Amino acid sequence: MAAAIRPMRLAALTRSRCSIFQTAYNPTSARTGAKYLRARLRGPSMVKYYTPEANIAQIMRQWPGLEIINFAEEERLRDVEDKKKRGKGAPKKAKEKGDSRRASRRR
Amino acid sequence: MPNARVLRDIKARNVVKTSEVLRKAYLCVARNETLSPQVRHQAQLQLNTFGKYTRPTTVKNRCTESGRGRGIISEFALCRYQFRLKALNLDLPGVRKASW
Numbered sequence: 001m002a003a004a005i006r007p008m009r010l011a012a013l014t015r016s017r018c019s020i021f022q023t024a025y026n027p028t029s030a031r032t033g034a035k036y037l038r039a040r041l042r043g044p045s046m047v048k049y050y051t052p053e054a055n056i057a058q059i060m061r062q063w064p065g066l067e068i069i070n071f072a073e074e075e076r077l078r079d080v081e082d083k084k085k086r087g088k089g090a091p092k093k094a095k096e097k098g099d100s101r102r103a104s105r106r107r
Numbered sequence: 108m109p110n111a112r113v114l115r116d117i118k119a120r121n122v123v124k125t126s127e128v129l130r131k132a133y134l135c136v137a138r139n140e141t142l143s144p145q146v147r148h149q150a151q152l153q154l155n156t157f158g159k160y161t162r163p164t165t166v167k168n169r170c171t172e173s174g175r176g177r178g179i180i181s182e183f184a185l186c187r188y189q190f191r192l193k194a195l196n197l198d199l200p201g202v203r204k205a206s207w
Contacts, residue, residue: 033135042163043124049184050117050171053109072108 113174116167119160126161130154 011027018025026032056070083089094100109117136142137150159165169176170186178187183199194202 031138031140033137033139036131036134036138039131041127043120043127046120046163046166047124049120049168050109050113 110174112176113169116169119165122158122160123163123166126157127163130157130161 014027015025017023024032024034056068057073060066060068060070080089091101094103097103133150133154137147137154139147167176168179168181168184170179170189171184172189172193173186175186175189179185180187180190183190183193185193190199193199195204
């Protein structure tokens with residue numbers, strides 16, 4: 001029958017195991033915050049989720065010589081013109097605080 | 108042009124990526140029980156100054172096609188309806204409508 005192993009011996013065994021396999025010796029299991037450092041960085045894979053979309057406005061700004069038509073922007077401008085003609089455009093910006101529509105509104 | 112919620116998600120992803128290393132360093136200090144309470148508290152206060160979008164939990168996987176937030180089949184990063192449309196259109200390799 002094998003004799004009972006003393007706790008001291010077990011601790012020594014764990015310590016030497018830690019030194020061999022290069023892990024931290026932490027017999028009391030105190031929280032050292034190592035798990036935050038051990039975890040892989042998640043950001044690089046996170047930013048890859050959506051496939052990047054070509055920004056036409058940005059391309060046009062970068063190379064002004066290129067003859068590209070931004071159809072979405074043209075359509076938007078046409079819509080704004082249409083709305084203005086029908087008197088449905090955005091209100092004029094106030095030059096001063098007193099001119100603002102909010103100031104003249106009745107309470 | 109993706110919808111506003113997708114744009115917000117893209118922004119969150121970029122912010123998470125840029126602040127990730129610093130945030131982890133502070134987290135490690137704040138959660139370390141072997142350090143003094145003062146140091147840990149200071150680290151926690153620093154963590155609290157980080158913005159909303161620096162937390163990885165604010166990032167949500169949305170449908171890459173329609174931007175929908177619910178009913179996402181994560182393997183394809185599509186919502187259930189876009190998944191159905193694409194599968195029926197044979198755009199997803201190996202996916203077929205069941206029939207027996």
